[in-house]
């Protein structure tokens with residue numbers, strides 16, 4: 274059993290039992306074959322978000338392995354927004370919204386990337402954070418790694434530091450972790466609560 278001490282609102286520690294977290298969250302994940310297109314096995318976390326204890330536990334479990342190592346949580350639109358916002362409220366960190374292209378009103382940096390089912394682009398405001406800010410990137414699913422890889426490149430191009438990547442679900446067969454290691458080496462840790 275792995276237990277991790279994590280800061281809560283910077284004042285007192287909370288112990289996260291990652292084994293219990295894994296079991297609770299896994300019970301609420303729905304698996305949908307052939308969505309959004311034939312051949313894709315979709316891991317749907319909306320039932321996790323709908324269950325108070327499961328969502329709370331998941332949000333704590335994503336930041337616990339990086340306790341003391343980050344200043345801000347980057348949430349990737351759209352599902353990553355939910356996790357970053359919930360986790361930030363629990364640990365006292367701010368949120369950096371990493372948005373799909375064309376949504377942010379001021380000067381942006383943009384990174385294009387490939388998905389398991391398509392291509393997309395992400396953006397951040399170039400002046401969103403002070404130089405050197407330590408940014409923990411959170412998302413629901415790590416599949417090919419295209420999304421969090423693009424988010425990591427944005428963080429680095431903006432002059433911030435990638436404190437790590439933390440996801441609820443890692444799809445092992447899609448090679449996201451290996452792709453991140455190939456691009457970034459061992460610059461930062463990648464944590465996933467569940468693997469399929």
Ligand SMILES: O=P(O)(O)OC[C@H]1O[C@H](OP(=O)(O)OP(=O)(O)O)[C@H](O)[C@@H]1O
Pocket residue numbers: 349350351352353387388389393412413414415416417418419420421449
């Ligand atoms: O590792 P990858 O191959 O990049 O895939 C993972 C990404 O795919 C999904 O987002 P999607 O782009 O479908 O957008 P959504 O959150 O708006 O549904 C998921 O929420 C991750 O962000």
Ligand SMILES: Nc1ncnc2[nH]cnc12
Pocket residue numbers: 313314315316317389414416417444
């Ligand atoms: N198989 C999958 N399930 C849920 N989200 C995803 N994002 C990319 N691939 C996915």
